[in-house]
Amino acid sequence: MKEAEGEVPLSGGRITPDVVRVGNTVRRPVTAASEFVTELLGHLERQGFTGAPRHLGLDDSGRDIFSYLPGRVTPRFQTWSHDQVLAAGVLLRSFHEATRGSHLAEGHPVVCHNDPGPNNVVFRDDRPTALIDFDMAAPGHPLEDLGYMAWTWCASSKPQAPPARAQAAQVRILADAYGLNASDRAALIDAMLDRQARNADWWRQHLHAPDPRVASNDQILSRIAWSLREHDHTAAHRSVFEAALR
Known part of the structure; x- marks a missing residue:
């Protein structure tokens, strides 16, 4: 899939393809899990849990929109402190x-x-x-x-x-x-x-x-x-x- 202008491919996940960053958001194709994930992330937000992205709705292409969490995602397993x-x-x-x-x-x-x-x-x-x-x-x-x-x-x-x-x-x-x-x-x-x-x-x-x-x-x-x-x-x-x- 060719990324639209302003879309930066994210390669952390191995299972779901075509995940991109757009500004301070992440866009992912809707999957069979999307409904449960949307409800779960909303629940976590209401509980005050800050260690997860927020679901922000769907974009014009029908993709799930999540808040982008700044930081680093490791590409491989390694020894941790x-x-x-x-x-x-x-x-x-x-x-x-x-x-x-x-x-x-x-x-x-x-x-x-x-x-x-x-x-x-x-x-x-x-x-x-x-x-x-x-x-x-x-x-x-x-x-x-x-x-x-x-x-x-x-x-x-x-x-x-x-x-x-x-x-x-x-x-x-x-x-x-x-x-x-x-x-x-x-x-x-x-x-x-x-x-x-x-x-x-x-x-x-x-x-x-x-x-x-x-x-x-x-x-x-x-x-x-x-x-x-x-x-x-x-x-x-x-x-x-x-x-x-x-």
């Missing part, structure tokens, strides 16, 4: 608490973002300050988001990553920052493993899908393989991760 992991946990807890008990949670404890990786967070002064890209948001349990966050912010199977003990220490920092209770702490590593397996399954479902594609088959196969390596890494060091949470 303890302070950054702590701030991410506080941000996630604040988001969950703003949805707890709302009609949007539909009888579940909270609304989950479902993709709170570093690539969906705005950093200001190198600190996580806001969540973006709520297309996968849905009612759920906090551990669904925490398992994903513990994985994508703290753990990695890459050879150059910190050792498992250092990764486990950051999982504890995340759990402490969130204020995770004892029973949920005991279930956090299972939640990590579940999200890694679900990520592989999600990408597997998009193999050989018709256009428009979220990625090429080669890219999808690479992401499946990566998710499975991450799952194997977490499972192999499970005792180390669990010991850090006690």
